[in-house]
Amino acid sequence: MNSSARPTFDPRDPLGIDDELSTEQVAIRDSVRALCRDHVTPYVADWFERGEMPTVRELARELGKLGVLGMHLHGYGCAGMSAVDYGVACEELESCDSGLRSLVSVQGSLAMFAIWRWGSEEHKQQWLPRMAAGEAIGCFGLTEPDHGSDPAAMRTFARRDGSDWVLTGRKMWITNGTVADVAVVWARTDEGVRGFVVPTDARGFSAPEITRKMSLRASVTSELVLDEVRLPAAAVLPESEGLRGPLSCLNEARYGIVWGANGAARSCLETALEYSTDRQQFGRPIGGFQLTQSKLADMAVRVHNGRLLALHLGRRKDAGTLLPQQVSFGKLDNVRGALEVARTARTVLGAGGISLEYPVIRHMTNLESVRTYEGTDEMHALTIGQAMTGLSAFRD
Template identity: 60%
Template structure:
């Protein structure tokens, strides 16, 4: 009897364009060849090589869904599929690409001046310059309006003071997109790494996203010219629009982690002998596999539909919350269930589920916690805001 891969059961390839399949296959081959052999060591060593930037740039995945300035201008679905393949290796890998393209580059592309776009986007698309996104603060995550980082106008300059926390790529970045309160609302600033008063401190002893650099940004009377301010926005609409871009990539990416867990577990249970039979031959094993594949495939169908809507310009931000909530919640449960099928072998990084499960603890929380997305959906359904 023929066996199927999880995505063959929904005929995923038949729902993709030729270009989307080619991008998906190319990124998967790159991941298997250049990233997967090293990911256990990067996770163990609590790092990610900075020189991956130009490698990702050569692959064309940095800001790939943006138009112009050296960016590929692919469809949203193609970008999502690339995120799925990257996170099938590790959430830290996808986070590197997502922060670069959907947060830092998107902020400049959407809200920056032409001069800022010309200065930064081509070299960021090539991975020669790395960016980070400074919004979250030690005391303000879900409520960015409460940020304490403040920018005061001083002649032709701005003076910025405050701190940002949990910033992916923070100490790797050549430029930080820093959001601050002003007398007139909120503003984004492009702060270069060597600016006096600007320092970064890496966060150590993480149990999640270990193959990723996470930093604190400290701004101590950092002086930047007005030309460093993103001129097209003066409200929280700026950073929130960037977060929606990142959440879209997470929606696909988390499913990549789930798929990798299932793939590795399927191989294991077919080989593992229990009471002189393959573990795969037992009813409870098959029930777990069936339930996991069902949730994976439902998640992929949802993500694909939302991606098509995004490409048509018809995707409301509430729908992105629907996809992000579903993908992250189901992916972490799949990773945990796969770990049970791996038994004691599942607690080592020889197999990916425990690593993915640890990473997904962060993915479930960042770019909006699961609870915040529940409230966004609740607000959309009832018209009542229950955030406070």
């Protein structure tokens, strides 16, 4: 081989994984990166410090223009892109901030997917084009104050009253809730668990914002209160009965997390690498010391193994062979790995690691929420364990 044609080692892509991406996927990555650079990165540390995302509606419209809202869905104004395309976008969004990727995931993989997969044609026509454009924002109400990992025990109830449904209950930790135009709410009924499309201007619906949180601060997190919310018969998602509906939506969101969490880890690694070559101690850059190089190598192995896992799962999803247990595998390992990388990167930055001048502490605290939502470590470990042994450890 001609030595001039040999590839060079890229510290930001040590395994050459970018070579596995198509020209279109590289363009998606670069477009999402540019949106983050122009509309989020300069402001997100301040939003995080203040505990708000003041431009959420403007951001939704920009994301809609780019085509990333419900981008893996087909028809109704959605881009109809591949699972890998969507994953590449999630990685870039979360490398900016987990709250931004959560906005997109809840909109596309939870609220829009629920309507797209389980809704009526009327639901789809009414909501999906506007949501894909970012002109309407959705949220997804499943988790309750006393029931997170066990949604079958939910207390929110929908009763029939003539041809109407009347919903009563509370949902908790709902991204986008306070700013949403529509909520997909799951409730027990006499016929089992059903999903409902709830306009947020319905009488009896309110969504007070949750404050005093120390994670996902640049994100709108809400409680949903349903006080005798009356809905017409057409509000029910006709194709969904039981927990299959909401669990299928969670699986869509978990897939995005596999990529997104790794984006946060990549941002931490890149920050630590840059810092290590600039920061001088004992007369030379700290990147020249063995302990720092060992940390950088370990972080690089973690991040890029995570990229390979995400890409593998994305290709299986595009092929129609991805199993829920495999998504649990990816969510468990990539989020856990991202936290390890963030914590190691913080040590490389020393005291600077706790400052919002750098993204590391913001990613670290955000990842604590990512670790919990869409299934805790314990739930995903038990899902994998049950698949391996054929024995359920969830219930006696």
